[in-house]
Amino acid sequence: MDPLVMHRIHFGFTVTFHYLFPQLTMGLALLIVVLKTVAVRTGNEHYHDAARFWGKIFGINFLIGVVTGIPMEFQFGTNWSHFSRLTGGVIGQPLAMEGVFSFFLESTFLGLFLFGEKRLSKWAHWGAAFMVFLGSWISGYFIIVTNAWMQHPVAYKILPNGTFELTSFTGLLMNPWALIQYAHTMCGAVVTASFVMASVGAFYLLENRFVEYARIFLKTGVIAGSISTMLMIFPTGDLHGRYVAKRQAATMAAMEGLFHTEKGAGVAIIGQPNEQTQTLDNPLVVNNLLSFLIYGTTSAQVQGLDHFPRENWPQPMPLLYYSYHIMAGLGTYFVALMGVAAFLLWRGNLYTTPWILWPLMLSFPLPYVATTAGWMTAEIGRQPWVVYGLMRTEVGFSKYVSAGNALFTFLGFMGMYTLLGILFLILIYREIYRGPHRESVHHTTTLLEE
Amino acid sequence: MGTIWFWLVAAMLVMYVVLDGFDIGVGVLHLFVAKTNDERRMALASIGPVWDGNEVWLIAGGGTLYFAFPLVYASSFSGFYLPLMIVLWLLILRGVGIELRGHINLRVWEVFFDGLFAFSSVLLAVFYGAALGNVIRGVPLGEDSYFFLPLWTNWRVGPSPGILDWYTVIGGVLALVALTVHGGLYLAVKTEGALQKRARKAVALLWGPLFVLTLISLIATMTVRPQSLRNYNAHTVAYLIPVGVMLSLAGILVLSRRHDDKAAFRASVVYLVLMMVGAAVGLYPVLLPSITDSALDLTVERSRTGLYALHVGMIWWGFGMLLAIGYFVVMYRMFRGKVDLHSGGYGH
Numbered sequence: 001m002d003p004l005v006m007h008r009i010h011f012g013f014t015v016t017f018h019y020l021f022p023q024l025t026m027g028l029a030l031l032i033v034v035l036k037t038v039a040v041r042t043g044n045e046h047y048h049d050a051a052r053f054w055g056k057i058f059g060i061n062f063l064i065g066v067v068t069g070i071p072m073e074f075q076f077g078t079n080w081s082h083f084s085r086l087t088g089g090v091i092g093q094p095l096a097m098e099g100v101f102s103f104f105l106e107s108t109f110l111g112l113f114l115f116g117e118k119r120l121s122k123w124a125h126w127g128a129a130f131m132v133f134l135g136s137w138i139s140g141y142f143i144i145v146t147n148a149w150m151q152h153p154v155a156y157k158i159l160p161n162g163t164f165e166l167t168s169f170t171g172l173l174m175n176p177w178a179l180i181q182y183a184h185t186m187c188g189a190v191v192t193a194s195f196v197m198a199s200v201g202a203f204y205l206l207e208n209r210f211v212e213y214a215r216i217f218l219k220t221g222v223i224a225g226s227i228s229t230m231l232m233i234f235p236t237g238d239l240h241g242r243y244v245a246k247r248q249a250a251t252m253a254a255m256e257g258l259f260h261t262e263k264g265a266g267v268a269i270i271g272q273p274n275e276q277t278q279t280l281d282n283p284l285v286v287n288n289l290l291s292f293l294i295y296g297t298t299s300a301q302v303q304g305l306d307h308f309p310r311e312n313w314p315q316p317m318p319l320l321y322y323s324y325h326i327m328a329g330l331g332t333y334f335v336a337l338m339g340v341a342a343f344l345l346w347r348g349n350l351y352t353t354p355w356i357l358w359p360l361m362l363s364f365p366l367p368y369v370a371t372t373a374g375w376m377t378a379e380i381g382r383q384p385w386v387v388y389g390l391m392r393t394e395v396g397f398s399k400y401v402s403a404g405n406a407l408f409t410f411l412g413f414m415g416m417y418t419l420l421g422i423l424f425l426i427l428i429y430r431e432i433y434r435g436p437h438r439e440s441v442h443h444t445t446t447l448l449e450e
Numbered sequence: 451m452g453t454i455w456f457w458l459v460a461a462m463l464v465m466y467v468v469l470d471g472f473d474i475g476v477g478v479l480h481l482f483v484a485k486t487n488d489e490r491r492m493a494l495a496s497i498g499p500v501w502d503g504n505e506v507w508l509i510a511g512g513g514t515l516y517f518a519f520p521l522v523y524a525s526s527f528s529g530f531y532l533p534l535m536i537v538l539w540l541l542i543l544r545g546v547g548i549e550l551r552g553h554i555n556l557r558v559w560e561v562f563f564d565g566l567f568a569f570s571s572v573l574l575a576v577f578y579g580a581a582l583g584n585v586i587r588g589v590p591l592g593e594d595s596y597f598f599l600p601l602w603t604n605w606r607v608g609p610s611p612g613i614l615d616w617y618t619v620i621g622g623v624l625a626l627v628a629l630t631v632h633g634g635l636y637l638a639v640k641t642e643g644a645l646q647k648r649a650r651k652a653v654a655l656l657w658g659p660l661f662v663l664t665l666i667s668l669i670a671t672m673t674v675r676p677q678s679l680r681n682y683n684a685h686t687v688a689y690l691i692p693v694g695v696m697l698s699l700a701g702i703l704v705l706s707r708r709h710d711d712k713a714a715f716r717a718s719v720v721y722l723v724l725m726m727v728g729a730a731v732g733l734y735p736v737l738l739p740s741i742t743d744s745a746l747d748l749t750v751e752r753s754r755t756g757l758y759a760l761h762v763g764m765i766w767w768g769f770g771m772l773l774a775i776g777y778f779v780v781m782y783r784m785f786r787g788k789v790d791l792h793s794g795g796y797g798h
Contacts, residue, residue, distance in 0.1 A: 063549045066502060067542040073512055077527025078534055081596070084527070088520020089755030093763065096513035100770035103506045108777040111499045116784060163520070165756035398528035400598035409535040416539055420546065427553050 003403040004394050007079045010410045012379070014071055016372055017417050021065030023371050026140055026186065027193025027228075028058050029133035031220055036129045040122050050216050051129065052117070053436030054197070058132075059114050060427050064420055066107070071413070073099070079406065083386050083396030087164045090156050091146045093172065098142035105135030140189070141182055148178035150387050151378065152247055158390075180243055181378075184236035187228045188374060191334060192367040194225030198341070199364035200432055202357040210435045215351055218360070222350065226342040229334040237331065238293070244381065245294040248388060250308040251381035254317045255324040256290055258304040265290040265302035273321045278306070314383040323376035330370035337363060451761065452754035453735065455518040458767065460730045462511035467578070468632075468722050469504035472715075473497040475633015477544065477571025478626065481564060483637065483648035488791065490564060494548055496640040496789045501548060503781060505541070510774075514767070518760060521595060521753035522737045529589060529597040530581070533613045537577050544570040572626065579625025583618030586729055587611065587674050588739035591746045607674050609742055617674050624663040628725070631656050631702065632718045638711040640789050646711075653706050653714070661699055664725075668692060671732070675739070678732030691728040695721060 032051050039047030073095065076084045084092075109131035117125050155171030156164045166172060198221025204214035245252040253259075257268050259278040267290045271283035288298035295302075305313055314320050337359055344350040351357075382388055386396040480493040516523040527534060547567030551560055589597045590610060602612035605619075614622075634656070637649035671678055682688045701717030733739070737753060740746035754760065 060553075063502075063545060067545040070505075070509060070541055071538045073509060073516075074527060074534055074538055076516065077523050078531050079528075081524035081528035084516065085520050085524035088516050088523060089759050092513070092517030092520055092523070092755070093759060096510070096517035096763070097766060097770070099506065099510035099513035100767060100774065103509055104503065104770075104774040104777055107502045107506055108781050111503065111781060112784065115499050119784065163755075166759040166762070169759075169762040398531070398596075400596055401528055401531045405531060409531075412535065412539060416542055420542070423546065423550060427550065430553070 001403040001407065003399075003401075003406065004397060006403040006406040006410070007397040007401075008393070010079055010406050010413075011075055013410065014068070014075060014413055014417075016375070017421075018065065018068040018072060019371070019375060020368055021061045021068065022136070022140070023189045023192045023368070024196060025058055025061045025065055026136045027189035027191070028054055028061070028196075029129075029136045030190060031193050031197060031224060032058065033126075033129050033133045034220060034224070035216070036126045040126050046212055046216060049436045050213055053213070053431070055114055055129075056431050057428065059110065060424065060431070062106075062110060064424050068417070068420070079398055079401065080386070080396050081398040081401075083391065086162055086391065087387060090153075090164045090166045090172065091149050093166060093169070094142040094145040094149075098139050102135045102139035102142065106132055106139060109135060137186065140186060141178075144182045144185055145173055145175060145178045147378070148175045148181050151181070151382055152177035153387050153390055164387075177243060177247070180236065180239050184232070184240045184374075187232045187236055188367070188371045190224055190228035191232060192371060194221045194228060194338075195334075195360075195364050195367045197221035198225060198360050199362075202361035203432070204435070205351055206354065206357050206361060210437060213436045218350060219345065222338060222341045222345050222360075225334070226338040229331070229338045232331055233335060237328075242294055245302075248381060249303045250305065250312055251314055251320075252294075253303060253305045253307070254314045254320050255377060255381060257321045258290070258302060259306060261301065261304040261307050263291070263301045264288040264299045265304075267293070268325075270325070273318050275317060312384060314381050316380065320377060320380040323373040323380065327370050327373040327377055330366050330373070334363075334367070334370070451757055452518075452750040454764075455514075455754065455760060456734060456737065456750050457730070459511060459515050459518060460726070462507055462514055464723055464726045466504070466507035466511055467726055468719050469507060470501070471629045471632045471722060472636040473501040473504055473633065474544075474571045474575050475629040475631070476637055477548070477567050477633070478575060478630045479633050479637065479649065479652055481568045483634070483652055484645055485648075487560065489645045490560070491552070492641055492645060492789050492791055493637060494551065494567075495791060496637060498548070499785050500781060502545070503778065505545075506774075517763060518755060519737060519748075519750075519753040520755055522748050525591070525595050525597065525748060526585075526589075526738055529599055530584070530613065531598065532601055533577060533581065533599075537574065537581075540570040540574045540577070544574065575626040575629045576622035578622075579628075580614060580618040580622040582625070582729060583621030584613060585738060586621075586671060586678065586732065587615075587617055588741035590742060591738070591740040591748065593746070595746070595748060611741065617670055620663070620667050620670055624660075624667050627656055627660045627663055628722065631660055632715075632722060635702070635706065635711060635715040635718050638706070639715050642788055650706060650709070650711070653702070657699075657703050657706075660702075664695065664699060668695075675732070677739075677744070681731050681734060688731050691724050691731065694724045695728065698724060 032054050035047050035051040035054065038044065039051060076095070109128045112120065113125065113128040113132055116128065120128065149172065152175060153164075154175045154177075155166060155168040157167050158164055197217045201214040201217030201219075201221060204210045205218070241252075244255070256265075257271060257273040257280045258265055259273075259280070264287065266285040266287040268280055269284045269286060271280040271285070274281050291300040291302055292298045294300065305317075341350060341356055341360060344353055344356055384393055385391060386393040476493055476497050480490060484490040484493040512523075543566055547563050547570060551563035551567070584599070587607060589599060591597050600612050602614040603610055605612070605615045607615050607617050631653055634649045634653040638646050638653065641649065698717045698721040702714050702721065705711075705714035705717055735750045736747045737750065738748040740748075
């Protein structure tokens with residue numbers, strides 16, 4: 001077995017599973033602050049209950065996020081030691097900052113938020129929620145800075161022995177790629193949280209339970225969802241795409257399935273890339289659109305994969321193509337669904353229209369799919385480089401950790417994460433089934449009444 | 451600059467051992483000292499609000515090592531591949547064990563998660579001790595500064611050792627006993643009644659083994675790695691550290707007999723800090739010694755990153771630590787005093 005492939009799968013699996021949780025908690029942290037703000041300003045107890053209910057969901061997600069996140073920091077060293085050795089002087093900086101700043105912030109204030117409501121004033125409890133939000137969003141930024149540096153290295157110099165040294169701290173933190181990627185990623189987190197919140201609201205309405213809470217969830221979910229899905233596409237997605245086209249032209253060609261350099265290149269809506277024949281099977285193409293999206297004119301020339309040496313094509317190229325298309329396709333669906341729902345909310349009949357409640361209830365997994373596909377687009381798109389243009393992935397992994405050892409621990413993680421996934425689903429189902437009724441105040445504080 | 455970061459990383463790891471140490475200790479002990487369901491819940495509630503904050507010191511310490519000494523991070527994390535993966539799994543199981551226990555009120559569920567929490571706490575303590583033992587003993591570093599250690603070879607400290615050999619096993623057992631005592635004292639501080647009595651009894655029972663193991667480990671370290679004494683001989687004042695270790699051990703015994711649990715817990719903190727500092731003094735300026743050739747040692751100067759990064763790091767690190775200490779003070783004040791299951795605010 002090829003150790004490179006094994007290490008890639010190992011990291012890809014653990015990071016993909018991990019990111020199912022923070023994408024919800026980062027988005028939810030914002031929505032909880034919104035609920036808390038309404039609660040404190042209006043004195044509406046339902047909003048306090050709603051925040052508490054989502055706090056519990058947050059807590060379970062946060063736990064799984066933390067325990068699956070710790071391996072990520074280790075894996076840089078365990079599986080990608082040579083990459084870490086050469087680049088640690090640069091990206092160790094934001095990673096250490098994440099640990100020192102945001103992790104402390106989040107875990108401390110989450111404790112206060114979950115266990116301290118009775119001991120804190122209303123505004124202090126609001127403050128705890130806000131600090132959790134701040135911590136998780138700062139945390140996200142440091143991680144994105146790390147990833148963005150691998151996508152678009154800045155603020156470094158390379159020493160004769162091959163190690164990278166940091167030359168500008170602000171340059172690293174203000175990497176333009178990081179700013180765009182962060183905006184796009186955070187919008188994605190809010191999309192996920194909005195869909196989950198709206199889904200639970202729709203479920204309660206269709207079941208005719210906890211109706212007053214269901215309305216709060218739907219309203220919050222649909223408003224936040226319609227804003228964030230739109231921001232997802234414009235300006236963040238648009239900017240991000242143009243940045244990729246400019247800095248990683250081979251990636252863009254592979255994402256679009258553009259095998260040949262073209263003037264007035266189109267966008268393939270569907271079609272299967274065929275690497276043997278270097279064509280797109282069953283294509284459905286909107287002519288000239290790609291040239292327009294990237295360069296603003298319909299006739300501009302776009303470099304195809306044939307422009308780049310074969311060993312510099314991102315691999316596996318078809319997976320990159322599909323990931324990108326799934327992300328973009330779902331993004332379009334999200335805008336449409338949330339747009340309709342927002343319209344009905346404005347008209348005042350969202351809560352009584354089953355044909356919109358059903359898709360709202362059932363769509364909650366889709367943002368997870370879209371986000372995962374988005375990450376795969378970014379990460380496979382960066383291949384074959386671990387630091388784009390500077391360091392190839394095959395030199396980065398731990399050469400003394402054999403493929404067999406990597407396989408063994410990969411299987412271990414699979415087993416562990418399957419178990420975690422099952423436990424997670426049971427617990428979340430239980431919380432949702434129980435619902436946010438008033439008695440839940442006691443559930444969070446003592447178990448004796450249960 | 452590299453020296454400063456050596457001590458900062460060491461300080462963060464010491465913080466981790468002292469803080470997560472007591473909640474690991476509670477994890478080890480709670481099956482034995484907490485008999486009824488209420489007592490179990492009380493034991494877990496004593497660490498419930500703080501354990502994950504404590505664990506952050508590991509994350510922050512690891513991140514700081516990565517940033518300041520990338521070579522050591524890369525070499526040791528890939529070299530200790532298998533034990534680190536096991537540590538990761540144990541950390542996952544432990545977090546799940548304590549956090550999920552209270553979510554479902556079934557006897558089977560609770561017993562299972564209690565067992566899981568205790569099991570992972572015991573193994574973690576042993577692995578941490580063994581890990582420190584490995585770092586003190588040294589590893590077979592190659593010319594390229596990499597190595598790979600299997601879990602065990604022939605249990606001897608030779609040129610091709612395993613993670614576990616007689617020396618590191620002593621470290622593992624010592625860590626288990628030391629953290630259990632630490633956790634027992636914490637429980638005695640935070641609880642009352644039968645649970646508190648049994649926690650004190652456990653401490654009294656374990657004190658003898660702790661004392662013997664501490665002596666054995668000091669002697670074993672001088673045998674396995676005589677170079678550890680170099681700094682001590684150069685600065686004889688450093689010999690106050692082992693003296694302090696012995697005094698703090700005596701303090702634990704005397705103070706816990708007097709039922710002055712808080713003071714005994716403080717003595718245990720001093721004991722852990724001095725043991726760790728003593729090890730760091732023995733190592734400095736090496737971060738990861740080579741078992742064969744000291745020319746291959748990963749020293750502070752060889753493995754540190756650029757000075758610019760280290761200087762910038764000082765600023766945000768200092769700021770971040772001030773904030774973190776602030777949070778911890780708030781948090782521990784918030785949940786100070788004895789655990790009370792009925793007042794609300796505790797539990798899950």
